[in-house]
Amino acid sequence: MKKLINNPEFVVEEMLEGVVKAHPKYVRKLEGFNVLVRTNSPVQGKVALVSGGGSGHEPSHGGFVGKGMLDGAVAGAVFTSPTPDQVFEAVKAVNGGAGVLLVVKNYTGDIMNFEMAAEMAAMEDIQVASVVVNDDVAVENSTWTTGRRGIAGTVFVHKIAGAAAEAGKSLEEVKAVAEKVIANVRSMGMSLTPCTVPAAGKPSFELAENEMEMGLGIHGEPGTFRDVIKPADEIVEHLVDKILADIDYNGSEVAVMINGLGGTPLMELYIMNRKVSSMLEEKGIKVYKTLVGNYMTSLEMAGGSVSILKLDDELKELLDATADTPAFVQL
């Protein structure tokens, strides 16, 4: 395991210290908890957004705490959903009286831990609502199963619902716009290499030199199938075809995110974007905005995901709104 760390047991705590030292203007850490909140939390009268999950997805979610996006981010152990008490602490710290929206990614652990936190908050009469992001089309959606995972599309929820909250919308309205994003965003990813959870000390799976995993999430897990490595254009074609087959994007305007999983250079993400944009152009789908970079990572995994969000006027306006966070700034 080759990592720039000190002790696998303390990676999350040490990382958070480093974040706070780097961005005191944006975030502070709740003493005794692995929770980052806006330096000026709670923002009185504003709906607050709290997200989080296991660590190892940086800049998600702490990097998106700031004006126009999140109010708080809860950092679990690496790839492990945070515990309810941590989430609850975040909720208390950011609640400015207008209620708190929990943005949860659809994983059994996240769902249950955030749900328990919401129960705790309800007991203290804090108004809490939740949305569950499940954008990953690699996984079959079914009420009989765990359902689709939440992956990089979550960042669009942070951005857009965060802008709505900043604009003074009510908890109900912010929740509704978050749900609109969730209903309209789809993603799919792939990887060329596994990654190593520091405490596990060895790679999450093994891949031959000519193999890749298609349809995988952001927790170092294997994908839905293994294949021989194809040229970038063919890989992108598969990802985009799966996405476009899931909801009707015909004639619509979209936002695109080419998300790196942590170990893939920007060069390759842009090569992916070249194909994504040409495919969408061919199909008459208009790209309104494109994000390329490491937004929702899986430690040092090499690979990437494509997310496509169908826009309407409301979503466009909120997507364009100013944001000022450590990892996402927009004028």
Place this chain on the structure above:
Amino acid sequence: MKKLINNPEFVVEEMLEGVVKAHPKYVRKLEGFNVLVRTNSPVQGKVALVSGGGSGHEPSHGGFVGKGMLDGAVAGAVFTSPTPDQVFEAVKAVNGGAGVLLVVKNYTGDIMNFEMAAEMAAMEDIQVASVVVNDDVAVENSTWTTGRRGIAGTVFVHKIAGAAAEAGKSLEEVKAVAEKVIANVRSMGMSLTPCTVPAAGKPSFELAENEMEMGLGIHGEPGTFRDVIKPADEIVEHLVDKILADIDYNGSEVAVMINGLGGTPLMELYIMNRKVSSMLEEKGIKVYKTLVGNYMTSLEMAGGSVSILKLDDELKELLDATADTPAFVQL
């Protein structure tokens, strides 16, 4: 070689197409050249900044083309300085009548190719000045040798000289402030893994599971020495000690950049920053601003560098100025 690419021969061209598709608001490509310029180039009456170098350092330099930073970026083949005609073309395209500053990193190839481009520009009566960034303290500085390399500290030059140009300063003034940054910034890097130039098809060097290279640049080359992997804090200590030994930072305010080489997760960069900031605190050096992320990469190399820039009031003001580029936005 595991890469999300199509053909090693066309990675630069395909990447640039992807960049332009992603960021039409910021950049356009000069037809027939691997040059990105601001969409609205030339900006009349403003000093223009052109930088560039081999590709594989993304987001450097194309990602920093935009308001408050560069006007043009020239992309050579991977790790290969661009040719003079390409640089010359960039100069012509961005020249708004107030002259062009070339920001060159100190590599023999870059120096010579930019110099030849400057000679071509001079022949067409375009006012051109150059600065050479050489921030890497891993390398001995001497007039008898190639001298120190230019690495991540270059991004501070882009930011600060770019802000000066945006503020309407003259070519001479912009050059002077760029030189002030160069005189006050020092960097040093290390890596845990090599990287693979697409056209070479195999890693630039080999490292055992427990080895790292200390003091290396951004071209996949080996460092000044090889060592067994140490805890992050010890590695950082070495890097920062070398930096602080080079110029007198005593009692000053500084800007810090923890730069990822491409394959290292943000988590580890923040763990590095924790130690950097505590070392500076101990020594009474005040951190004014910190940047953490992949700014000047070496393809998918795992590792990072630390840069420390000594600030004065002028540099602070310019560092804080608004910037709006694909990879660096500041309100």
Place this chain on the structure above:
Amino acid sequence: MIHRDLLLKMIEEITMVIGANKQYLTDLDQTIGDGDHGINMDRGFRAIKDKVEAVKDKDCGTILKTVAMGLISTVGGASGPLYGTAFMKAGQVVANKMEITAEDAVKILDEAIQGIIARGKAAQGDKTMLDALIPAYDALKAAVEEGEPLTNAMGKAVEAAEGGVAYTKTIAAKKGRANYLGDRSIGHQDPGATSSYLMLKAIYDVLTREA
């Protein structure tokens, strides 16, 4: 009959067994999940040590609730809330009691399972911890109802749990992360079912050793 002190020994034994199997459980989770189950469980049980120590003179209900709260606030992931809920429900069964009878034991396992189902919405056959726990419960209940001594009954429960773990190898997951793998999860043993089995086995080992 399990006296409070024996219960404490069982918790210690579970902590030890989970620690010894940290890598094993993590390996299982790397194959079909995200490779943290052993790390999570070990972190949780190590964290409860001091907390349990602080209530070691209290009743069984308090001890079990202390375990529950400790697991909930340190394990995280899917297994944290699930095992936390299970111990919470178990504690409610023996609130204010200094001893656990065989009948209590049956009730505890029942309530624990109901808690897991309520929280996780999985069913038997979904390739989860329930596939170890439900057969264990059935076996325990039958044996206790037939009047077998608790140790024997627990032995049968452990056997049934072991069978359940083996069964998880034959099915595709419908719940938890392994579900994402689709049929690729077939052939691999569920980590949560395995940790459930290990915990039951630890309890049984204490019973036989101390009997």
Place this chain on the structure above:
Amino acid sequence: MIHRDLLLKMIEEITMVIGANKQYLTDLDQTIGDGDHGINMDRGFRAIKDKVEAVKDKDCGTILKTVAMGLISTVGGASGPLYGTAFMKAGQVVANKMEITAEDAVKILDEAIQGIIARGKAAQGDKTMLDALIPAYDALKAAVEEGEPLTNAMGKAVEAAEGGVAYTKTIAAKKGRANYLGDRSIGHQDPGATSSYLMLKAIYDVLTREA
């Protein structure tokens, strides 16, 4: 005497030899540089093919300048401007000439070397292409002055260049990327010296073959 058509054959031969040694030169550069020298040189010589074809009926000076411009605008890195400058200077020596005499050849190598020094500011012993070229020049000059036929003289130049390449193994680099390695560059052969040797050797091979 090298007629224009022979010069064209030499350029073709160099292109072929560089192509055949692309991997070799890149490997050398991976060891002490950034692993692109073979790729750069091969890209450059492949790119000049059509350009040279377009001026194949022109004089030697025009042909060499065409090579120079082609290399300058496609090779990049350190070797692009250096070899580009070298060919440019060479072209100036034989401007408007349809043939290159032995004395011209000496002058060409001299001017090329001066151009490289002016552009790159390196000296002999810095572990660069100059360590192949300067000994080659000295040998060529001496042999031509002693009246040896050009082919023989060129043979001696190639030998001297080979010796220069071997010498680069024994020294630490003072210029180019290999300088960053400090003493770690000792023991490794300079890629640019090697490509210089290969080009001289290609010229010599054409001379002997066509003689």
